[in-house]
Amino acid sequence: NAGVTQTPKFRVLKTGQSMTLLCAQDMNHEYMYWYRQDPGMGLRLIHYSVGEGTTAKGEVPDGYNVSRLKKQNFLLGLESAAPSQTSVYFCASKGTEAFFGQGTRLTVV
């Protein structure tokens, strides 16, 4: 009963490096979301998907790209990491109820 699994859990990047965060869900949900959580800012929506092959921008999409080639996976990419992208990233999948992964703590130095 995995629910939503995020990898990696922690990562340190140098400015300008790229990386991909993976989110996998086993609940056959159509909707998937990427959020970032920063102190004092709450959870902010980066990108989301309403089904396989679809993606859309959320509140704070700049500097990120996403892909949803398979229904169970939602990938978040950082092409050229910046210190402002230091944050905790959460993935969620949603049917009627939303379920969250355990988060990825990313530090960009």
Add this chain to the structure above:
Amino acid sequence: KQEVTQIPAALSVPEGENLVLNCSFTDSAIYNLQWFRQDPGKGLTSLLLIQSSQREQTSGRLNASLDKSSGRSTLYIAASQPGDSATYLCAVSKGGATNKLIFGTGTLLAVQP
């Protein structure tokens, strides 16, 4: 634009006390409302989901109510325990094509032994 507010931002109570956390939202046209718990350094754990047609939901010592017309929800925690210490977040969804969740900024609860 939907805005979700949670008051208080922080709350400290002695063990055993009953307490109420508040969530208010500006647009009453919601599909459902969900309460989450977040422990430090962890992800969000779903506690209760209330559909727009429902008035309340209960799970163990937790009871969540919804008054859609006034844009309010409360989370009642009975007989609080130190293990209840966490940040509590409410989120509303309008359903529809995007089914997005709009979050409040949370209430940090500390239950003192």
